[in-house]
Amino acid sequence: MPFTGNWEQNVRKVVPYIPGEQPKDTDVIKLNTNENPYPPAPEVRRILDDFNESDMRLYPDPEADVLVSALAENYGLDKSQIFVGVGSDDVIAMAYMTFFNSDKPVLFPDITYSFYDVWAEVFRIPYETKPLTADFRIDPADYCCENGGIIFPNPNAPTGVFESLDTVESIIKANPDSVVIVDEAYIDFGGESCLPLINKYENLLVVQTFSKSRSMAGMRIGFAMGNEKLIKFMNDVKFSVNSYTMNRVTQICGAAAVRDKSYFEETVSRIIATRERTKKVLEDMGFTFPDSKSNFLFAKPPVKPAGEVFSELKKRKIFVRWWDKPLIKDYLRISIGTDDEMDRLFEALKEVLGIE
Numbered sequence: 209m210p211f212t213g214n215w216e217q218n219v220r221k222v223v224p225y226i227p228g229e230q231p232k233d234t235d236v237i238k239l240n241t242n243e244n245p246y247p248p249a250p251e252v253r254r255i256l257d258d259f260n261e262s263d264m265r266l267y268p269d270p271e272a273d274v275l276v277s278a279l280a281e282n283y284g285l286d287k288s289q290i291f292v293g294v295g296s297d298d299v300i301a302m303a304y305m306t307f308f309n310s311d312k313p314v315l316f317p318d319i320t321y322s323f324y325d326v327w328a329e330v331f332r333i334p335y336e337t338k339p340l341t342a343d344f345r346i347d348p349a350d351y352c353c354e355n356g357g358i359i360f361p362n363p364n365a366p367t368g369v370f371e372s373l374d375t376v377e378s379i380i381k382a383n384p385d386s387v388v389i390v391d392e393a394y395i396d397f398g399g400e401s402c403l404p405l406i407n408k409y410e411n412l413l414v415v416q417t418f419s420k421s422r423s424m425a426g427m428r429i430g431f432a433m434g435n436e437k438l439i440k441f442m443n444d445v446k447f448s449v450n451s452y453t454m455n456r457v458t459q460i461c462g463a464a465a466v467r468d469k470s471y472f473e474e475t476v477s478r479i480i481a482t483r484e485r486t487k488k489v490l491e492d493m494g495f496t497f498p499d500s501k502s503n504f505l506f507a508k509p510p511v512k513p514a515g516e517v518f519s520e521l522k523k524r525k526i527f528v529r530w531w532d533k534p535l536i537k538d539y540l541r542i543s544i545g546t547d548d549e550m551d552r553l554f555e556a557l558k559e560v561l562g563i564e
C-alpha cells in the first residue's frame with residue numbers, strides 16, 4: 209500500500225495551453241504554428257558555427273546587454289525601455305505577474321491567443337472576455353469599463369485582423385489606471401506598430417517576438433518595449449524568479465538577426481507576397497476569411513466542414529491548425545509557407561474539396 213495523504217489539495221491545478229503539433233516526421237508541410245519558412249539571417253548560422261566551450265561553461269549575461277542594445281538601436285529606444293525574455297510567451301507571463309495584480313478582471317477578446325486565459329488561470333488572475341464583432345473586429349467601447357489590465361494581439365490571432373492605431377490608442381487612452389499590453393507577434397507582416405505611443409502613454413507595453421518575422425521560433429526570443437518604469441518593474445519580477453533566462457548563444461544570434469535589416473525586409477516581403485497570392489487562390493476556391501495582415505489566414509472552407517478538411521490535409525502530410533471550439537470551429541488557420549509549399553497545399557485542397 210503506498211503512503212497516502214491529502215497533499216493533492218495543495219497542488220496548483222491548471223488546464224495547460226496546448227501548443228500546435230511539432231511532428232517528428234520531417235516530411236511534412238508544416239503550416240500549423242505560424243513559423244517562418246525561411247532561414248534566419250545568415251550571420252546567425254556563422255555564429256552557431258563558432259560557438260565555443262566558454263559559451264556553454266559560463267553563465268550568460270543576465271541583462272542580455274548585447275541583444276537589448278541591438279534592439280534599442282533598431283527601434284530608436286533607450287536600453288531602459290526594453291525587456292527581453294525567452295519567447296514572447298515568457299515575456300507576457302512576466303508581464304501578467306508584474307502588472308495584473310488587481311481584484312478587477314483583466315480583459316481580452318473572446319477569440320484570441322488561447323494562452324491568455326491559461327496565464328490568468330495559473331496566476332489566479334480574474335479575467336473577462338469581450339466578444340469580437342461578427343466580422344472579427346474589436347469594439348473599443350467594450351474596453352471602457354473597470355478592469356485590472358488589458359491584453360490583445362494586433363494583428364489578432366487566430367484571425368489575422370489588424371486594428372488601426374486609432375482603435376488601439378482609444379483603448380489605451382480610456383484606461384489610464386491599467387496596463388495595456390499590445391501583443392504585436394505578427395506586426396511586421398503589414399500592420400503598423402503602436403510603438404510610438406509608448407512615449408505618450410506610460411501604461412502601454414508593446415510585446416514582439418523573433419519567432420515569426422525573424423525566423424527564430426526555435427531560439428526563443430521575445431521582447432517588450434515601454435516606459436522605463438514598466439520595464440524596471442518587469443525586470444524586478446524576472447530577477448526574482450530566474451536571472452539567467454536567455455542563454456549566451458541566443459543573445460548573440462538575436463543581436464545579429466536584428467542588425468541584418470535588409471535580410472529581414474526581404475523575407476518579410478516574400479511572405480507578404482505569398483500571403484496575397486494565397487488570398488486570391490483560396491478566394492477562387494470559395495474560401496471565406498477576414499483580411500489578414502499576419503503570416504497566416506483564418507479561412508472557412510467551402511463544401512466540407514473545417515474539421516474534415518483539417519484531417520484530410522493531415523493524411524496528405526499537410527499540417528494546418530483547427531480548433532474544435534464553438535466560435536471558431538468552422539475555420540482553419542493556415543500559416544504562410546514558401547510558394548512551393550502553398551502550391552502543394554492548393555493541390556491537396558482541390559482534391560479534398562473536389563474542385564476541378
Ligand code: PMP
Pocket residue numbers: 294295296297298321361364365391393416417418419425429430
Ligand atoms: N502571441 C501570439 C498572438 C502568438 O500567436 C504567439 C505564438 N504562439 C505568441 C505570442 C508567442 O510566441 P513566442 O513565444 O514564440 O514569441
